[in-house]
Amino acid sequence: MNEKGKLIVISGPSGSGKSTVVNKAIQGREDMCFSTSVTTRSPRPGEVDGKDYFFIDPQRFQEMVERDELLEHAQYVAHSYGTPRAFVEQKLNEGLNVILDIEVQGARQVREKKKDAVLVFIVPPSLDELRRRLVNRGTDAPDVIEARLQRASEELKETELYDYLIINDDLETAAREFTSILTAEHCKVPHRIHLLKDF
Amino acid sequence: MNEKGKLIVISGPSGSGKSTVVNKAIQGREDMCFSTSVTTRSPRPGEVDGKDYFFIDPQRFQEMVERDELLEHAQYVAHSYGTPRAFVEQKLNEGLNVILDIEVQGARQVREKKKDAVLVFIVPPSLDELRRRLVNRGTDAPDVIEARLQRASEELKETELYDYLIINDDLETAAREFTSILTAEHCKVPHRIHLLKDF
Numbered sequence: 001m002n003e004k005g006k007l008i009v010i011s012g013p014s015g016s017g018k019s020t021v022v023n024k025a026i027q028g029r030e031d032m033c034f035s036t037s038v039t040t041r042s043p044r045p046g047e048v049d050g051k052d053y054f055f056i057d058p059q060r061f062q063e064m065v066e067r068d069e070l071l072e073h074a075q076y077v078a079h080s081y082g083t084p085r086a087f088v089e090q091k092l093n094e095g096l097n098v099i100l101d102i103e104v105q106g107a108r109q110v111r112e113k114k115k116d117a118v119l120v121f122i123v124p125p126s127l128d129e130l131r132r133r134l135v136n137r138g139t140d141a142p143d144v145i146e147a148r149l150q151r152a153s154e155e156l157k158e159t160e161l162y163d164y165l166i167i168n169d170d171l172e173t174a175a176r177e178f179t180s181i182l183t184a185e186h187c188k189v190p191h192r193i194h195l196l197k198d199f
Numbered sequence: 200m201n202e203k204g205k206l207i208v209i210s211g212p213s214g215s216g217k218s219t220v221v222n223k224a225i226q227g228r229e230d231m232c233f234s235t236s237v238t239t240r241s242p243r244p245g246e247v248d249g250k251d252y253f254f255i256d257p258q259r260f261q262e263m264v265e266r267d268e269l270l271e272h273a274q275y276v277a278h279s280y281g282t283p284r285a286f287v288e289q290k291l292n293e294g295l296n297v298i299l300d301i302e303v304q305g306a307r308q309v310r311e312k313k314k315d316a317v318l319v320f321i322v323p324p325s326l327d328e329l330r331r332r333l334v335n336r337g338t339d340a341p342d343v344i345e346a347r348l349q350r351a352s353e354e355l356k357e358t359e360l361y362d363y364l365i366i367n368d369d370l371e372t373a374a375r376e377f378t379s380i381l382t383a384e385h386c387k388v389p390h391r392i393h394l395l396k397d398f
Contacts, residue, residue: 121388127398156398164386167394177386184383187363187376189320195366199326199355 003192005031005092006185007114009100009107012122013152015133017168021122022099024171025178033091035100038064041079054084072102072109083110097182104158111161118185120178121162125169127153202391204230204291205384206313208299208306211321212351214332216367220321221298223370224377232290234299237263240278253283271301271308282309296381303357310360317384319377320361324368326352 012018026032038054040061049055056064061080064070073082083100091098100110110117124130130152134145159165164181168174185191211217225231237253239260248254255263260279263269272281282299290297299309299316309316323329329351333344358364363380367373384390 123395123398153398156395159392159395160388162388164383165388165391165395166386167391177382180379180382181386183376183379184363187365187380189359189361189364192364192366193358196322196355196358196364199322199352 003095003186003195005095005097006182006191007088007092007098007100007110007117008182008185009102009110009117009119010122011102011104011107011119011155011162012168013124013130013155014148015130015137015152016122016124017133017171017174018122019101020171021166021168021174021178022101024175025182026099031095031097033096033098035083035088035091035098037081038070038084039079039081054087068113071100071113072106074103074106085113104155104161108158108161116190118164118181119162120164120166120181121159122166122168122174123156123159124152125167202294202385202394204294204296205381205390206287206291206297206299206309206316207381207384208301208309208316208318209321210301210303210306210318210354210361211367212323212329212354213347214329214336214351215321215323216332216370216373217321218300219370220365220367220373220377221300223374224381225298230294230296232295232297234282234287234290234297236280237269237283238278238280253286267312270299270312271305273302273305284312303354303360307357307360315389317363317380318361319363319365319380320358321365321367321373322355322358323351324366 010018010022036050036054038056038061040056040058043049043055047053058080061082064082064084065073069085070082071085071088073080083102088098107119111119124133127149131145131149134140134148140148166174166177209217209221235249235253237255237260239255239257242248242254246252257279260281263281263283264272268284269281270284270287272279287297306318310318323332326348330344330348333339333347339347365373365376
């Protein structure tokens with residue numbers, strides 16, 4: 001392949017439907033992949049090392065942090081998670097676009113470590129609609145839903161960290177917008193100017 | 200309409216097929232228009248004032264230059280041409296995307312006067328292909344073709360002035376890229392963040 005891939009970070013409040021949007025947008029495309037994270041937690045039944053996660057011990061994780069081998073990392077409950085830089089770079093060099101589905105704090109770390117990453121924020125059309133979706137999903141107790149809404153409201157204040165904003169009102173439109181962002185990023189002059197060397 | 204339009208500047212060597220690409224991309228779209236230029240030349244038979252051009256006298260043209268009422272202007276042979284800022288702003292405020300088909304020098308002026316303009320450079324896949332297209336067109340003498348190729352080669356050195364580069368190898372792909380650029384630009388956070396005010 002001639003062109004290097006792009007690293008695409010997606011974030012969005014729980015209930016924004018970001019996974020649905022992205023999965024629809026990349027359906028059938030062979031130039032896309034998701035990043036595989038490292039984690040210090042143990043594999044769950046059926047999880048495959050190198051596919052679902054790279055399972056590593058806390059000492060190796062700490063080493064990766066110190067050697068700046070992670071594009072971003074975070075702690076959830078008792079375990080650490082991170083995005084291995086070498087894995088991402090390898091995929092990009094193969095011409096694959098790599099999708100990283102992470103939270104705002106992680107996105108900020110990627111923004112600092114990888115200037116040409118593309119940051120996409122996917123939000124629901126309103127907090128009312130978000131509440132409706134969370135209620136309809138039926139998986140959360142009312143106090144959990146309120147906490148999620150509060151969190152979403154906080155996350156939305158970070159929108160300006162991102163390059164693009166997709167408002168997921170209509171799935172078709174949102175998926176088309178995601179695809180267009182990817183195409184447009186590949187048309188950017190710094191990404192493409194090397195193709196003019198034949199002139 | 201909620202969203203303001205975008206000003207899209209397109210440039211490209213003669214024979215790059217940029218008009219064909221853009222016309223295909225905007226076919227049937229009601230959110231697009233071309234800018235109408237002012238000129239000091241006389242109307243040709245059938246040309247309509249305010250549609251093909253705004254026909255003005257040299258004194259008024261000079262006044263527009265002095266009052267910074269033109270986004271860009273240039274002289275061709277004995278006549279002056281320019282892009283009226285007020286006309287463009289009015290269309291943008293109506294939510295229309297405005298296309299400006301101008302040369303590199305004009306694009307540079309627009310870049311300076313309108314920071315959020317989107318500059319797209321459309322090129323043929325190679326100079327050999329450009330020569331082939333110009334020969335097949337059959338409208339230019341060999342020395343004119345050589346001059347055009349020389350000029351194209353000069354223009355290509357200005358690619359870095361632009362935001363996006365479309366290599367018009369395949370018309371469908373090039374038109375899809377143009378459409379994607381337009382969609383992606385509307386998704387940019389500064390363009391769209393006001394839509395979150397309802398949150």
